[in-house]
Amino acid sequence: MKKILITDDDAELRAKLSEILKEAGYLTDEAASGKEALKKAVSDEFDIVLLDLMMPKMSGMDVLAEIKKVRPRTKVIMITAFATVENAVDAVKKGASDYICKPFKIETLLATIGRVLEEIKFEDSANKLDLDYTFSTLSNQIRRNIIKLLGSKAGMRFVEITKELGIEEEHTKLAFHLRMLKETGIIEQDPEKLYSLTKEGEKIMDYLRTIENYILT
Amino acid sequence: MKKILITDDDAELRAKLSEILKEAGYLTDEAASGKEALKKAVSDEFDIVLLDLMMPKMSGMDVLAEIKKVRPRTKVIMITAFATVENAVDAVKKGASDYICKPFKIETLLATIGRVLEEIKFEDSANKLDLDYTFSTLSNQIRRNIIKLLGSKAGMRFVEITKELGIEEEHTKLAFHLRMLKETGIIEQDPEKLYSLTKEGEKIMDYLRTIENYILT
DNA sequence: CAATTCTGTCAATTATTGTTGACAGAATAC
DNA sequence: GTATTCTGTCAACAATAATTGACAGAATTG
Numbered sequence: 001m002k003k004i005l006i007t008d009d010d011a012e013l014r015a016k017l018s019e020i021l022k023e024a025g026y027l028t029d030e031a032a033s034g035k036e037a038l039k040k041a042v043s044d045e046f047d048i049v050l051l052d053l054m055m056p057k058m059s060g061m062d063v064l065a066e067i068k069k070v071r072p073r074t075k076v077i078m079i080t081a082f083a084t085v086e087n088a089v090d091a092v093k094k095g096a097s098d099y100i101c102k103p104f105k106i107e108t109l110l111a112t113i114g115r116v117l118e119e120i121k122f123e124d125s126a127n128k129l130d131l132d133y134t135f136s137t138l139s140n141q142i143r144r145n146i147i148k149l150l151g152s153k154a155g156m157r158f159v160e161i162t163k164e165l166g167i168e169e170e171h172t173k174l175a176f177h178l179r180m181l182k183e184t185g186i187i188e189q190d191p192e193k194l195y196s197l198t199k200e201g202e203k204i205m206d207y208l209r210t211i212e213n214y215i216l217t
Numbered sequence: 218m219k220k221i222l223i224t225d226d227d228a229e230l231r232a233k234l235s236e237i238l239k240e241a242g243y244l245t246d247e248a249a250s251g252k253e254a255l256k257k258a259v260s261d262e263f264d265i266v267l268l269d270l271m272m273p274k275m276s277g278m279d280v281l282a283e284i285k286k287v288r289p290r291t292k293v294i295m296i297t298a299f300a301t302v303e304n305a306v307d308a309v310k311k312g313a314s315d316y317i318c319k320p321f322k323i324e325t326l327l328a329t330i331g332r333v334l335e336e337i338k339f340e341d342s343a344n345k346l347d348l349d350y351t352f353s354t355l356s357n358q359i360r361r362n363i364i365k366l367l368g369s370k371a372g373m374r375f376v377e378i379t380k381e382l383g384i385e386e387e388h389t390k391l392a393f394h395l396r397m398l399k400e401t402g403i404i405e406q407d408p409e410k411l412y413s414l415t416k417e418g419e420k421i422m423d424y425l426r427t428i429e430n431y432i433l434t
Numbered sequence: 435c436a437a438t439t440c441t442g443t444c445a446a447t448t449a450t451t452g453t454t455g456a457c458a459g460a461a462t463a464c
Numbered sequence: 465g466t467a468t469t470c471t472g473t474c475a476a477c478a479a480t481a482a483t484t485g486a487c488a489g490a491a492t493t494g
Binding site: 136141206207 | 347351355358361369424428431
């Protein structure tokens, strides 16, 4: 069940939208001001936030920026009565997923929400693949050790690595994991056969460090 | 090759210790003050830091605390001429691995270092097992989704989970992963057959969140 | 009560991962 | 140049993980 936060200073409009969206199968919550919207978006995780630009005090644009900062994965749909191309472009640049002009038809809103939710699905599956790949790479001790080793010292030779890892007797094992890491683009070899982390590899080493510190503390 | 940082304001003693430790097969570096020691320990990762308590300016105890804060896995061996039980207890509480009184025999120092290194080895292997287990659990998409789902909503029934994950047709698959998660103590079931995360599971969900946020940003 | 849905287990099968020994060209040492 | 060490490949095998279909008791519905 997807969660949508409706932000508008017009209580009547909020109530109406809330009713319609609930009928359409969404969970809804309401916020009367930008400040309230921000507060709710931070404390609770919404899939979508509907945000009216022209609200007193905090401008919708600022709220948008703040929400995206704290909840990068929450999608924000801007709603405004005074549409300009500049505003729209600005909003999208700041991370808005879409931009609707008042007055709008309910179908327009529902269609927009549907489209944005499709985007979420797509992004999620892309991220999942990435995570699969990352976690399965990191689920092996030897590979983790290789990554850490090359992270602390770039450009090592084959023997050097076997020695550091204490697996001099099992060099084929090392060759296997090195090949794996090479195929997945985590490490690379220069013409002198020295192994180093790729950019991607450094990123993964960072994840590893993050988690290790997390577990150790 | 293990790296040891020797901290003492007596240059002669430092040089002597450094020579001995190098002969014993260690990499060494020296620091003349607590401040210098802290700086080096932060910028470089040492396995062991030898720390003299009675140094001008920053007290050894403070340096100890700072080092452990930044480098929780670096082991610190305190060395002091004025040993008291209180100091020793205090040092160990603050995270010192051992406590040696001046004057000491070289054999004592080497033995202490050897013992502490053994501890590191032991801790490392324990951590590695933990990491293996964590990563291999997380390397499966379905399990990650189950964990996230139960993290957002504790106490779900079997069908509910299949529906949320969109695998109504493959219920045996879900049963398999649920059993795995149950066996590894990540999730549990109450008498009404509702599934929830265990404490351990919540911890693992935290790791997952950490990494996901890391990857997404 | 009968029918149906829910919550599994189990065994068989398949897919994926990891290990090992045999072998060999390239580089280096002597 | 010869011997030795380094840096692999390859195929066979072993171990582990994941999927699937058949089945069944428990709970719920009607």
